[in-house]
Amino acid sequence: MEQSSLTFRYKELERAWDGEKVYEVFIGPQHPASGHMRFIVRLDGDIIVNVEPDIGYVHRTMEKLAETKEYIKSIPLFERATIIDSNNITLGYVRALEKLLGIEVPPRARYLRTLLSEINRIASHLYGLGLAGIFINHSTMFMWGFGDREIWLQLAEELTGARLTHTYSIPGGVRSDLPQDFKDRALKAIRYMERRLKDYMKIFFNNPVTVARYKDIGILKKEDAKRLGIVGPNLRASGVRYDARLVEDYGAYREIDFEVPVREEGDALSRLLLRIDEIKISMDIIRQVLEKIPDGPILAEKYLRLIPPKLRKTMEETGRVKFPGLFASLRPPPGEATARVEMGHGEVFYHIISDGSPKPYRVRIVTPSFRNLLLLRYLPVGHRFMDFPAIYGSVDYFPPEADR
Amino acid sequence: MNLREKIEEKLKDIATSIEYPRPDLIVIAVNRDRIMEAAQRIVELGFDHLASVEGVDLPKENAIEVIYHAESYEEELRNTIVELKTRVARDDPKLQSLINVWPNALYLERETWDMLGVVFEGHPELKRLLLPPWWDDIPPLRKDYKVKVEGIIVGTK
Amino acid sequence: MVCPLMGIVLVGNLEESARKASRWFLEKPPIRNLRDWAISFSLWPVHFTTSCCGAEFAAASCPRFDAERFGFLPFLSPRQTNLLLIEGTLTRKMAEAAKIVYQQMPEPKFVILMGVCALDGGIFHNSYNIVRPHELFPVDVFIPGCPPRPEAVARSIIMLQRKVRNSKYIWGDGHEPKGED
Ligand code: SF4
Numbered sequence A: 001m002e003q004s005s006l007t008f009r010y011k012e013l014e015r016a017w018d019g020e021k022v023y024e025v026f027i028g029p030q031h032p033a034s035g036h037m038r039f040i041v042r043l044d045g046d047i048i049v050n051v052e053p054d055i056g057y058v059h060r061t062m063e064k065l066a067e068t069k070e071y072i073k074s075i076p077l078f079e080r081a082t083i084i085d086s087n088n089i090t091l092g093y094v095r096a097l098e099k100l101l102g103i104e105v106p107p108r109a110r111y112l113r114t115l116l117s118e119i120n121r122i123a124s125h126l127y128g129l130g131l132a133g134i135f136i137n138h139s140t141m142f143m144w145g146f147g148d149r150e151i152w153l154q155l156a157e158e159l160t161g162a163r164l165t166h167t168y169s170i171p172g173g174v175r176s177d178l179p180q181d182f183k184d185r186a187l188k189a190i191r192y193m194e195r196r197l198k199d200y201m202k203i204f205f206n207n208p209v210t211v212a213r214y215k216d217i218g219i220l221k222k223e224d225a226k227r228l229g230i231v232g233p234n235l236r237a238s239g240v241r242y243d244a245r246l247v248e249d250y251g252a253y254r255e256i257d258f259e260v261p262v263r264e265e266g267d268a269l270s271r272l273l274l275r276i277d278e279i280k281i282s283m284d285i286i287r288q289v290l291e292k293i294p295d296g297p298i299l300a301e302k303y304l305r306l307i308p309p310k311l312r313k314t315m316e317e318t319g320r321v322k323f324p325g326l327f328a329s330l331r332p333p334p335g336e337a338t339a340r341v342e343m344g345h346g347e348v349f350y351h352i353i354s355d356g357s358p359k360p361y362r363v364r365i366v367t368p369s370f371r372n373l374l375l376l377r378y379l380p381v382g383h384r385f386m387d388f389p390a391i392y393g394s395v396d397y398f399p400p401e402a403d404r
Numbered sequence B: 001m002n003l004r005e006k007i008e009e010k011l012k013d014i015a016t017s018i019e020y021p022r023p024d025l026i027v028i029a030v031n032r033d034r035i036m037e038a039a040q041r042i043v044e045l046g047f048d049h050l051a052s053v054e055g056v057d058l059p060k061e062n063a064i065e066v067i068y069h070a071e072s073y074e075e076e077l078r079n080t081i082v083e084l085k086t087r088v089a090r091d092d093p094k095l096q097s098l099i100n101v102w103p104n105a106l107y108l109e110r111e112t113w114d115m116l117g118v119v120f121e122g123h124p125e126l127k128r129l130l131l132p133p134w135w136d137d138i139p140p141l142r143k144d145y146k147v148k149v150e151g152i153i154v155g156t157k
Numbered sequence C: 001m002v003c004p005l006m007g008i009v010l011v012g013n014l015e016e017s018a019r020k021a022s023r024w025f026l027e028k029p030p031i032r033n034l035r036d037w038a039i040s041f042s043l044w045p046v047h048f049t050t051s052c053c054g055a056e057f058a059a060a061s062c063p064r065f066d067a068e069r070f071g072f073l074p075f076l077s078p079r080q081t082n083l084l085l086i087e088g089t090l091t092r093k094m095a096e097a098a099k100i101v102y103q104q105m106p107e108p109k110f111v112i113l114m115g116v117c118a119l120d121g122g123i124f125h126n127s128y129n130i131v132r133p134h135e136l137f138p139v140d141v142f143i144p145g146c147p148p149r150p151e152a153v154a155r156s157i158i159m160l161q162r163k164v165r166n167s168k169y170i171w172g173d174g175h176e177p178k179g180e181d
Helices: A005-018 A062-067 A071-079 A083-101 A107-135 A139-160 A182-205 A208-214 A222-227 A268-292 A309-318 A325-329 A368-378 A387-395 A399-403 B003-011 B032-045 B105-116 C014-026 C029-040 C054-060 C092-104 C116-120 C150-165
Strands: A022-027 A038-044 A047-054 A335-342 A347-354 A362-366 B015-022 B025-030 B049-058 B063-071 B081-089 B094-096 B119-121 C083-087 C110-114 C141-143
Touching: A047 A368, A047 A387, A062 A071, A062 A362, A071 A083, A083 A107, A083 A335, A083 A347, A083 A362, A107 A139, A107 A182, A107 A268, A107 A387, A139 A182, A139 C054, A182 A208, A182 A268, A208 A268, A208 A387, A268 A387, A335 B015, A335 B025, A335 B081, A347 A368, A347 B049, A347 B063, A362 B049, A368 A387, A368 A399, A368 B105, B003 B015, B003 B025, B003 B032, B025 B032, B032 B063, B032 B081, B032 B094, B049 B105, B063 B105, B081 B094, B105 B119, C014 C029, C029 C150, C054 C083, C054 C150, C083 C092, C110 C116, C110 C150, C141 C150
Parallel strands: B025 B081, B094 B119, C083 C110, C110 C141
Antiparallel strands: A022 A038, A038 A047, A335 A347, A347 A362, B015 B025, B049 B063, B063 B081
């Protein structure tokens, strides 16, 4: 069996220790940009020999807590892992639960889920781009990224009632219907964003200073990306056409035509540019969803029947779902189910084991940031110390998501 | 030859059972000492990285089940997840580390050690990952580690 | 030597006496009011993100909500800041870091707890890896919400400013982090 590239790097480090020229730099956990994690960077002169990420500063024990809660109560819990991308991360859990329960989701609910997922994806990418900007001290990108993110948060708020913690997808459907005039406002936001993306290109991506910091830095080769199981934009920037939206049948992605953007270079600049490409694709998907969205119920027939007729009437008037009492103790049959969903940061993986009781026996989440953690250890080696922030920014690592 | 047949042919002499609980999931159970071999054969089929490593505590059977989920980025294989599972004794949980087969098991196995106390032999850095370094209680994801249970339970029917 | 200033007697070491005199001087009304006014408009929080509330904190200090107009600028080094804003859950590992950061900050320093997690655990109240920050630090303002909206953060800043201007804080008293582990 071939030796993994990581084992190889251990040997390199040992050799460097021998010469006693290595010194350690500690970064974090209180550190300039995003905080909540620590790196031990070992340097030989100005060249990085080894990086040891020390995570666990935001470990809030979600897998254990999920075992103590009823199924439905875990949705808000998992949402807190990636609060900037909350519909996507809960959708994986809801999908796995639906597989266990054997529920079909009505078409309108599937389209609405897709709509919010894409809004979340854009917001999450803008957050990542903003942080990538501040990592190399480009305040304008930070301010623009975070400022434009507010537009998408406002759209999400109109749809769900909350800026970040939407808890929108529930087993069998979604929690509220499309508000009036949503389409106009969404299209306006898209037009605005398209204009802004041009400005981004001008001031950030075509800026010679930025290009010099990002180009040919932290190159991830295609083979390595596959073997290390990297996910999300970091994978696609290395030329692998893989996206959980193509794989798992969730949302309305089977009925919408969209391209998955791929770039070949695999360096930091292409990882960032890929996020811009994805924002464009997401906006296109939102347009199509608003065009094609069918009429109909937003909760599965099976649960709709359980709601008393009077409540059902108010539900139709307000477009907001009242939970049937059954939701408090859903009992899926014994068994297991997996689900994969594409988040802004990459693919999230859920595995639920049920023993027939109202609480799960075991829930396993593997979040994209946890899988991309390997990159922070693998990419900076051999670069100069000041390339480290550029690489960290381009990976779009979100610590609460990795630690859960 | 479709994937199921390929897997059955490749693994039938070492697997104790092969099941298909869902269309996108293939579950292969093996004995503890054949795990390395089984993993290598799964990689040869093209499932070249892991989606997750997890441990499930089964106090009634006095065992911990270690589950590997392998996936692939190839067009023909990507719809399927291969689940490879094995059981280790609860009081002496030892298993061969698979980081030379699947390099991204590095952090996933380390987390499983952290959370369930499964010792992966041959793993270069079994240190605390998520828990604080001074943790000295039993591993938290074992079922006998109790946390306070909240809640109002509403009866159905 | 008897000082001409009313109320204090300065004896002994010159340097120490000078420091005492300046402290006494700062506590007197016109100067004190001026000082409090200045502090209230230069509340610089240290950039110490502890959890997911950090996303809303970031939104609060960015263009739309623009907390910088209150003189509120997140800064990198704890040595040049005077406000510790705990943004959400404080895990046991992070609590150690928080204590060190807090000790490094110069006087006078203030603490704001953001989010129900920081208040009393919130959704993670039965988790085995969290601490209650109010057991570690003397807290000035609590912001409830999960996550609190950026407007709530802005309001908490205004409340803290008012508190500072009314001289409701004590210099160098009770500002040692408490508790073990
Ligand atoms: S209060 Fe809510 S948003 Fe804030 S850290 Fe806690 S869970 Fe996260």
